[in-house]
Amino acid sequence: MLRDGNQSLSILLKEYSKHCTLHGVHYVFRDDASFIERSIWLSIIFLCFICASLLVNTMWVRFSLAPTVTVVKDTHLPLHLFPFPAITICPNNKIKKSIALKYISRYLNISDDNNLKQALHFLNVLSLFQHPYYSRMFEHLDQCADILPSLQDINVTDLMIQVLPACSELFLECSWHGKPDNCCELFSMQRSEEGFCYSFNSMTSEKLNQCELELSSLDNKDSNEIIGYEDMDCVLRRNTAAGTATGMEVFVKQIDPNESLPDQIDVTGISGVRVQVHHVTEYPEAGMGYLVPAQHGLKMSATIKPSLTQSTEAIRHLSIYERNCYFADEKKLGISKSYTEKSCLIECRLQYLHEVCGCRPYYFNMRDSSVHVCNSTELKCVADHSVELRFFSPPTGILRGFEGTEMFSPLNCSDCLPTCHENMYDIDSDLVMDSMPMSQSSFGYLDIYYKNEGAVKYQRDVTFGWIDLLVSFGGIAGLFLGFSLLSIVEFIYWTIKVCCFIFQYEKQTSQSKKIKIFAEELTRNIPSSRPPGPAPNYFY
Structure with a gap:
């Protein structure tokens, strides 16, 4: 068988x-x-x-x-399909001395020469209270250590707003699309890690901050659909032209030298402004941008070459680890309603300061209202952790090129990924003497415009889908x-079919074995009916 x-x-x-x-x-x-x-x-x-x-x-x-691939989708995307980039202008001297001393006099007797001297050092500390230069506060903190407890109740945010040079004191004249406009309507106060500044067309500014949620909901759509978004106060300005004097023109005043702090050049640099061009949903990056010294007849030309990268909906179906980016509606931040990588890094640093010092810098509001602004006695703690805020730990497993201590940096911002829809600006700047200066009152002329009539659009898509x-x-x-x-x-x-055959064969084999064993047992156990003795002879 x-x-x-x-x-x-x-x-x-x-x-x-x-x-x-x-x-x-x-x-x-x-x-x-x-x-x-x-x-x-x-x-x-x-x-x-x-x-x-x-x-x-x-x-x-x-x-x-390599689950994704980025290809050029359009080499001449019309400029009017996306907002003009935000322009942030920060005065180097953010503190008017007379107003600051008057404010401090509420808490400290500055008629005393020693107190006055220490108060000026304290104002220098506040001037340096900006990322990534917190460590530079040490020298002046030591010089004003005696008065810090007396200034502990000062509302630093309120102080820095009041001593900030007013819009009318900073800007002489502005033009948009070649037409003169009110600078103080175009620019509004901007929070940044560099302190308080002024921004044009920024969704993170105090004027348009409430509109970030609406914009972030449109980030996932094609730029052609964003053009119709014109909601009352939430209007983002656009441009259609390229070339000099077609974008934003700003004439800057010189801040009263008598309002500068002692040793101002040694503290925050020469008098002037720092200009930064960035995306409308991003906060300006501290320490970046272009310095324009306060000099009569000086002109800064900044040409913008924009590029956009948009991700298809197929990218959304990949895991965050595979695509290495967030869509605007996938991650929420405490300082901004619209997610960007730079905003995430800022929040990461602010959270670290809260953990180690129990406070936050004066220039940012956090969603958690229980986090108070760092007072005069907590500034030293911020300075102590300045170096840690400049570098965050690399991803786990990457060792080459990093020292052992760097692999375990206390600042971990690994969850701050780029946005899946990115807007990049390649800026070429040039500082020259203006051949046609406006007037003797102008101490800096800024001309910021598109270089070309179109932008490059990239599209990020899935290299291979499951199909x-x-x-x-x-x-x-x-x-x-x-x-x-x-x-x-x-x-x-x-x-x-083979399994069924094997099963049936084994079943038949098993049954045959059982029948054979049963027959053998039956034969062995059946008693003989013949009586004992010799067998009878039936043939006689």
Whole structure:
């Protein structure tokens, strides 16, 4: 019976090989094939299987390591389809001495020369209270250590707002699209890690801050759909032209030198303004931008070359780890309603300061209202942790190029990823003497405009979707083995058939063994009916 079962199983396998759609299999099991012929065909099938497996693995690695691809979608995207970039102007001297001393006199007797001297050092500390230069506060903190407890109740935010040079004191004249306009309507106060500044067309400014949520909800749409967004006070200005005097023009005044703090040049640099061009949803980055000294007849020309990168909806279906970016509605921040990588890094630093010093710098509001502004006695703690705020720990597992201590930096901002929709601005600036200065009152002329009439648009899409990956696998398997989905169905069918045969065969074999054992037991236990003694002779 075992031989019969093996013969039947062999017949099934031969029948499968005869009808199998995989190339070359039937040559291996052909009845008239010699051993050499079978070996050759088996080797060819095995070699094709190895080649197909290598190519499948290559496609899988490519899918895993590079799930997205960025391609140029448009080389001349019209300028009016997206907002003009935000322009932030920060005065180097953010403190008017007379107003600051008058404010401090409420808490300290500054008629005393020693107190006055220490009060000026305290104002220098506040001038340096900006990232990444917190450590520079040490020198002046030591010089005013005696009065710090007396100034502990000062509302630093209120103080810095009041002593900030007013808009009318900073700007002489502004033009937008070549038409004169009110500077103080174009620019509004801007919070940044550099302190209080003034911004144009910024959704993070005090004027347009409430509109960030609406804009972030539109970030996932195509730029053609954003153009219709004109909601009352939440209007982002746009431009259609390129070239000098077609964008934003600003004439800057010189701040009264008598209002400067002692050693102002040694503390915050020469008198003038720092100009930064950035995306409308981003906060200006501290320490960046272009310094324009307060000099009569000096002109700064800044040409903007914008580029946009948009991600398709297919990117959203990838995990955050695979695409390495956030959509605007996927992550919420405490300092901004619209997510950007720079805003996330700012919040990361603010949270670290809260953890180690129990307070936040004066220039940012946090969603958690329980976090108070750092007072005079807590400034030293901020200065102590200045170096830690400049560098955050790299991703786990990356060791080369980093010292051991750097791998475990206390500042961890690894969850601050780029946005899936990015707007980049390539800025070319030039400082020259203006050949046609406006007037003797102008101490700096800024001309910020688009360089070209169009922008470059990039599109980030999925390199291989699951359907593309399946088609690639199927093509490779079909090329080398003639494999298809029907081959899988066929293999499953014959596998089930063989399993059923083996099950039935084992069942029959088991039943036959049981019957044989039962018969043997029955024969052994049946008593003989013949009486004892010699057998009777029936033939006589």
